Amino acid sequence: MANPVKTTCPYCGVGCGVLATRTKEGKIQIAGDPEHPANFGKLCSKGGALAETLDLEDRLLLPEVSCQKVGWSAALQAAADGLSAVREEHGPDAIGFYVSGQLLTEDYYVANKLMKGFIGSGNIDTNSRLCMSSSVAGHKRAFGSDTVPGNYEDWDQADLVVLVGSNAAWCHPILFQRLRHARETRGAKLVVIDPRRTASCDSADLHLALKPGTDVRLFNGLLAHLAAQDCQDSNFVARHTHGMADALASARADAPDIAHLAQACGLSLKDITAFFDLFATTEKTLTVYSQGVNQSSQGTDKVNAILNCHLYTGRIGRPGMGPFSITGQPNAMGGREVGGLANTLAAHMEFDDVSRDRLSRFWDTKTVASAPGLKAIDMFRAVHEGKIRAIWIMGTNPAASLPDATFVRDALEKCDLVIVSDVMENTDTLKYAHIAFPARAWGEKDGTVTNSERRISRQRAFLPAPGDARPDWWIISQVARRMGFAEAFPYETPADIFREHAALSALENDGRRDFDLSGLKDMDTDSYDALAPVQWPVSPAHPTGRKRLFDDGYFFTDDQRARLIAVSCRPPVHTPDKAYPLILNSGRLRDQWHTMTRTGKASRLNAHQDEPALALHPLDAELYDLGANGFAKVSSRWGTLLVRVQITPDQTPGQVFLPIHWTDSHAARAVTGCLVNPATDPLSGQPELKHTPVKVEKWNPDWHAFLLTRHKIMPEGVDYWSYSRQDSCHALELAGQGRLAGSDFLRPYLDLHQDPDTLNFSNPLSGQKRLALIRKDQLALCLFTAHKGTLPDRNWLQSLFSLDKLEEKLVATLLSGQPLDPQAAPGPIICACFGVSKKEILTARREKRALTVNDISHLLKAGSNCGSCRPEIKQLMTGS
Structure with missing residues (x-):
């Protein structure tokens, strides 16, 4: 080994x-x-x-121009010629780059350099705009820089953690374990603020299910309460801040009294008082926030409302306390460092004359962008309007992930030149590419990423590059050379780029810029290859990195004082009405990531939820005549989807939830981005992904079915389908209107009854058709259909595909869809880490071998790794 x-x-x-x-x-x-x-x-x-x-299924392995596979030289020249022609005819602002937190810092740096330094436009933005740009804007207003002050040790040391708009138990489970450990060992308190009851609430001392969009009012009310309770750190406020009086006046206007505040936020007076008292009396308070705060048309104000409370109490820059923005992507922070956002320059510099001059001298160019470029939503509007004629999309799938995704697709359809760099050949966006570049994936590429605590770590290759795949930095550099910028893009290794990146951060940096890698700028390649994880800044003053910033009370504003920002609650841009009475919230599932290009390949990650489903409260399900596991048509002003129905009391009445992961590669009509409204925060440009008015209607298909196959088969012409890779087989859930036999996609399978190796059953009264094809004593496929009623559980049938030989007794019961012994059915998987099923947990409970969640962990290992399944285990153990 x-x-x-x-x-x-x-x-x-x-x-x-x-x-x-x-x-x-x-x-x-x-x-x-x-x-x-x-x-x-x-x-x-x-x-x-x-x-x-790590398999190569659906990988993009060769460059393509106009859907024809070509060599690298031809593809690179086509891109360079196309970009140069657009720049010459229409100017630099007719070009846009849309990049990704999936890129490594070195990739990001070269892309930003090409666009802002040599093409000469600010039009490079990142899908991190959808993730944490409101935090960036809030940090800059308060601190004068985009600085995350704390580190993960604060999660261990805090006596109170306030988790706002974050289901960390599912989305950041390794960090959430530290919170759970602190509760169990030190008695630390956890408050979760979220309209939904999520898995994170299972460990919480208090859950505030606040009314969506009222975060600013809640934290303004907290600030007013802190003032009333004399919780101000007077020395800190006087010496190190400005703006306290205006911020406090605005807070008091928003929350004149606590009873009024509780009603406005949809909370009980008891709960809101308990939260305020906990915050007021606990010095070591850490406020962790994520997409539920950021993804809002008032996201920046929400961030500053949180920061105000920490600045007012001086709870920042010290162990166990402070505000903490937890990012969604592996290198969202790295993109911020190199200027991947349209409104910043590299190395945390801004679009001022001094910074532009510094950058011009360092890069030896006279074409540094003179003004910020278009942020993501505006960029694709410009594409739609023909103002941007060429766009290069790297490592992201905006045709699925951006709000109003149908509009984005129309924009790409109109665009003169669409270049896509990706690892997969079946993304929704790649369909619109005139030029496609095969990029290297995780495990094949080298570089650095920066996590949410400012820690730079190496990604290292351990796999050979497949096909003609190349690193993103290489692709960008080669195009830049062919555009006439060869001297500025001489890179041969990622280490070359990182040294330049570090040197730029050090240039004329007298400590007034937070981002400083001067201690790493002279690394040789061997040192870069061996680089251990380190938190920036890394400088002569902090040669091994710096755990916390602002511990000295000095910030990165002109006068080195932080700003308390006066903010006021305002309603979302679009609110529910008679036509669209429900609020749609979108987000992540426990075991999936982004658009499932990677996680969708792991069968055990599909076991927890293998179809897109709308979660809604039982009262809403009754109101709209929706049954559990039935179908719903969900519509907004921007689009319509078909999804399963998931009824849960964890949703608040009037609010529904959809996961973001399904694309056209995994389902027929389930791209959540097609529903989401494109309203944005006026400062950060971050979209309102958590608050879209929708309506929900029952959808009654004439038939429904599932198809399990040994080899992957994708459907065509079916109203509803959802694909997932399962253990030893591929699974399709299907439903439609009209005649079942009328489906061109299903007809070949329905005709299999003529095959001697096929088991066949039909019931005209119920419309049931059941087929199973057995080849060489192995199950090759099975198709179960019905016009009404339920279909059998899929888990047992799926397990049969793993058998080398089907015994006669299994063949005899196959079309029943269930084993002779009900105890033989495995049931759904609860713990994805160890593949522990619901049946195993219930058996342990029934036999009294396990009485608690910890007993289950010791006995079956379930819940002992990342812990994200522990809330579901707890429900099974308590029977709730």
């Missing part, structure tokens, strides 16, 4: 260290890196399944 390669997980912003080891048989084994300070060896269900996602 080879020595393990130390790398970094490609999923969320926690930035967990990973050990990748190649066995003698050539397989890859994945484990957590016990020496990495982000995770100390632990991995969540997604990270633990990384080895299962």
Whole structure:
């Protein structure tokens, strides 16, 4: 067995260290890196399944021009000629780059340099605009810089953690374990503020299910309460801040009294008082916030309302306290460092004359962009209007992930030149590409990423590059050379780029800029290859990095004082009405990531939820005549979807939830972005992804079915379908209107009854048709259909595909859809990390071998790794 390669997980912003080891048989084994300070060896269900996602199915492996496979030279020249022609005829602002937090910092740096330094436009933005740009804007207003002051140790040391707009138990489970451990060992308190009851609430001392859009009012009320309780750190406020009086006046106007505030926020007076008292009396308070705060048309104000409370009490820059923005992507922070956002320059510099001059001298160019470019939503509006004639999309799928995704698709359809760099050939966006570049994926590329605590870690290659795939930095540099900028893009390795990136951060940096890698600018390639995780700034004053900023009370404003910002609550841009009476919230599931190009390949990650489903409260389900596991048509002013129905008391009446993960590669009509309204925060440009007015109607298909196959088959011409990869087979859920036999896609399977190897059953009264094809004693496919009633559970049938030979007794019961012994049915998987089923947990409970969640963990391992399944185990143990 080879020595393990130390790398970094490609999923969320926690930035967990990973050990990748190649066995003698050539397989890859994945484990957590016990020496990495982000995770100390632990991995969540997604990270633990990384080895299962490394196959080359659906990979983009060769460059393409006009859908024809070509060599690299031809593809690169086509891109360079196309971009140059647009720049010459229409100017630099007719070009846009839309990049991604999936890129490595070195990729990001080269892309930003080409666009802002040599093409000469600010029109480069990132999908991190959808993730944390409101935090960036809030940080800049308060601190004078985009600085996350704390680190993960604060999660261990805080006596009170306030989790706002974040289901960390599912989205950042390794960090959430630290909160749970602090509660169990030190008695730390946890308050969760979220309109939904999520898995994070299971560990909370208090859950505030506030009315969507009232976060600013809530934290303004908290600030007013802190003032009333004399909780001001007078010395800190006087010496290190400005704006307290105006911020406090605005807070008092928003929340004249606590009873009025509670009603406005949809909370009980008891709960809001308990929260305020906890915050007021607990010095070591950490406020962790994520997409529920950021993804709003008032996201920046929400961020500043939170920061105001910490500045007012002086709870910042010290152990166990402060505001903490937790990012969604593995390198969202790295993109911020290099200027990947349209409104910033590289190395945390702004669009001022001094910074532009500094950058011009450093890059030796006279074409540095003179003004900020278009943010993501505005960029695609400009594409739609013909103002942007060429767009290069790197490592992201805006045709699915952006709000009003149908509009985005129309824009791409109109665009003169669409260039896409990606690892997959079946993304919704790649369909519109005139030029496609095959990029290297995780495990194949080298570089750095920066996690949510400012910690830079290496991603290292441990796999050979497949086909003609190349690193993104190489692709960008080669295009730049062919555009005439060869001298500025001489890079041969990622280390070359990182040294330049570090040197730029150090240039004329007298400590007034927070981002400083001067201590790393002279690294040789061997030192870069061996770089251990380190938190920036890394400078002569902090040669091994700096854990916390603002511990000295000095900020990065002109006068080195922080700003309390006066903010007032305002309603969302679009609110419910008679036509669209419900509020749609969108977000992530426990075991999936973004658009499932990676996680969708791991069968155990599909076991928890394998179809897109609308979660809604039982009262709303009754109001709209929706049954559990039925179908619903969900509509907004921007689009319509078909999804399953999931009824849960965890939703508040009047609010519904949809996951963001399904694309046209995995379902027929389930791209949540097609519903989401495109309103944005006026400062950050971040979209309102958590608040879209929708209506819900019952959808009654004439038939429904599932198809399990040994080989992947994708449907055509079916009203509803959803695909998932399961253990040993591929699964399709299907439904439609009209005659079942009228479906061209299904007809070949319905005709299989003529095949001698086919088992066949039909019931004209119920419309049931059941077929199973057995080849060489193995189950090759099975198709179960019905016009009414329910279909059998799929788990047992799926398990039969793993058998080398079907015994006669299994063949005899196959078309029943269930085993002779009901106890033989495995049931749904609860713990994805260890593949523990609901049946196993209930059996342990019934036999009294396990009485608590911890008993289950000790006995079956379920819940002992990332812990994200523990709330569901608890429900099973209590029977709730």
